Structure formats: structure tokens, C-alpha cells
Amino acid sequence: MMHLKTAFVVIRHGQTDANRDGRIAGRIEAQLTPEGRSAACALPDWMWPKTILLFSSPQQRARDTAHLGFPEHDPIVLNGLRERDWGVFEGRPVSELPPRDQTPKGGEPWPDMLQRVADAVTFATTEAQRHGPSCLPVLVAHSGVIRAVRHLTGGTAHGPSPVNTTPYLFAPGLDDWDARIPDKKDKSWIV
Numbered sequence: 001m002m003h004l005k006t007a008f009v010v011i012r013h014g015q016t017d018a019n020r021d022g023r024i025a026g027r028i029e030a031q032l033t034p035e036g037r038s039a040a041c042a043l044p045d046w047m048w049p050k051t052i053l054l055f056s057s058p059q060q061r062a063r064d065t066a067h068l069g070f071p072e073h074d075p076i077v078l079n080g081l082r083e084r085d086w087g088v089f090e091g092r093p094v095s096e097l098p099p100r101d102q103t104p105k106g107g108e109p110w111p112d113m114l115q116r117v118a119d120a121v122t123f124a125t126t127e128a129q130r131h132g133p134s135c136l137p138v139l140v141a142h143s144g145v146i147r148a149v150r151h152l153t154g155g156t157a158h159g160p161s162p163v164n165t166t167p168y169l170f171a172p173g174l175d176d177w178d179a180r181i182p183d184k185k186d187k188s189w190i191v
Helices: 017-021 034-041 060-069 110-130 143-152
Strands: 008-012 052-056 136-141 167-172 177-180
Touching: 008 110, 008 143, 034 060, 052 060, 052 110, 060 136, 110 136, 110 143, 136 143, 143 167
Parallel strands: 008 136, 052 136
Antiparallel strands: 008 167, 167 177
């Protein structure tokens, strides 16, 4: 489990052609659909704190979402936020996805992904703290990254896919983490 003292938000990129078609994208450079671009442009409708520090996966779909959703910010690109490499399963139907704890042929082992995501989140939260206690790190990434963060904060990587272009707030509590989708128009979720 990660032992951080700073809240952070992870947003899954906008809908892509691979999402729409039910295909595993992984490291493939899937493109945002018109719906995905529109949803990314609506991210400013959320009640964001005055100071955020924006991070993005190096993959185009995440960078496009970051630029469309936060046009006044230049995202810091972190390789640790990239999607898992699903090896031979990339481009295949999502229904063929193997269990997370299995390493797909030519793909990335789950423990390796967990470590790089933990390193990226630690870096992002440390950088945000340098900008002041009210600076919220916002990470634009992928479904697999959000699943990894849920696992790293004491939750589960299993269950439905995280929703595209929806902020997931992870806030440290006294004994564990609070992980939730905040209320879009309620500023009280900003810690």
C-alpha cells in the first residue's frame, strides 16, 4: 500500500475508438472519438481547486485529454502513467483479456506495473507539495492505471472499468484511503 499524505485525482482519458469498439488498446495509440473529445472539453465544468499540477501519460489519448480538459496547463508527462502492455492481446476483444495477475506473452507483469504506477504517483504528489499545500495533483492516465492505484490504496483492481473522463479522488484517511468519484459541482471534495 502507498503511504502518501497528499490527495490526488486520476482521470481516465476520453473515449477512444478502441473503447468504443470493445478492443484492448494497451500500448496501441488509440484515438479519441468525437464523444471522447467532447467529454474531455467538459472537464473544466468540475469544481477544481485554484491550484492544480497536471500530469499525463505519454500516450496520445491521455495527452489529448489533458490538453482539451485543462488548456491553460502544460501537463508533465510521466512514463509511469502509461497503460499496461498487454502483449499478444493488444487489439483483440476485451472479452479475451487475461486475469491481471497473469503476464501476457510479450506483455508487462502486473507487479511491474504496480511499481511504476506507485513511483509515478509518489513523484506527482511530491511535486505538487512543492507548489504548496493546496495544490492538487491531477493525473490523466488509463483504466489500468486507475485499477493499479485502487489496488495500491487498499482497494481492488477488479470490477467494472473506470469511466472515461471522470475524476477519481484518492485521499489519505487516518487508517486507509478514501477513493471516490467526487460530486461535480460541490467544491467540498477538494482537500
